[in-house]
Amino acid sequence: MKAKIALGTDHGGYLLKEEIKKWLIANQYEVIDFGTNSEDSVDYIDFVYPAAKSVSQNEADFAIVFCGTGLGASYVANKVQGIRAALCQDEFTAELSKLHNNANVLVLGGRILAPQRALNLVKVWLNTEFEGERHQKRIDKIHEIELFECKSHKNN
Ligand code: RB5
Numbered sequence: 001m002k003a004k005i006a007l008g009t010d011h012g013g014y015l016l017k018e019e020i021k022k023w024l025i026a027n028q029y030e031v032i033d034f035g036t037n038s039e040d041s042v043d044y045i046d047f048v049y050p051a052a053k054s055v056s057q058n059e060a061d062f063a064i065v066f067c068g069t070g071l072g073a074s075y076v077a078n079k080v081q082g083i084r085a086a087l088c089q090d091e092f093t094a095e096l097s098k099l100h101n102n103a104n105v106l107v108l109g110g111r112i113l114a115p116q117r118a119l120n121l122v123k124v125w126l127n128t129e130f131e132g133e134r135h136q137k138r139i140d141k142i143h144e145i146e147l148f149e150c151k152s153h154k155n156n
Helices: 011-026 045-056 071-077 091-099 115-126 134-155
Strands: 004-009 030-033 062-067 085-087 105-109
Touching: 004 011, 004 045, 011 030, 011 062, 011 105, 011 115, 045 062, 045 071, 045 105, 062 071, 071 085, 071 105, 085 091, 091 115, 105 115
Parallel strands: 004 030, 004 062, 062 105, 085 105
Antiparallel strands: none
């Protein structure tokens, strides 16, 4: 069974999202597309947040999210509990983001990456598994910060 992938983007990543979506479907991945569905200007927050949230709620296995640079999309995705979103521009970082950081969201800049290059990153990312061991303890520490920040915010 292949992974279920959520997609979310603004207009800046729309064309790239469509390319990646075509490839995912052609390669038997299940896709949940949270939009946007045109090049009309929208706010990346409104599309990236639900895509990331679907991963934290286990509706999707992973998400691939986009905006023009990937920066805004990565800020949004990394606000969601349990999300480790990796903004990648090269294959090495894409591989390491899974291997060492267990990224569950891949972030791509639609105005940064040519479609073929982005597709190569996606393939590497989807085909790489988390290495665990010493890296798990680091992921746990990140999670502890997340919980602490959440609690201290509630107490303020
Ligand atoms: C939209 O013009 C652009 O600001 C957005 O796609 C993204 O790059 C933000 O980080």
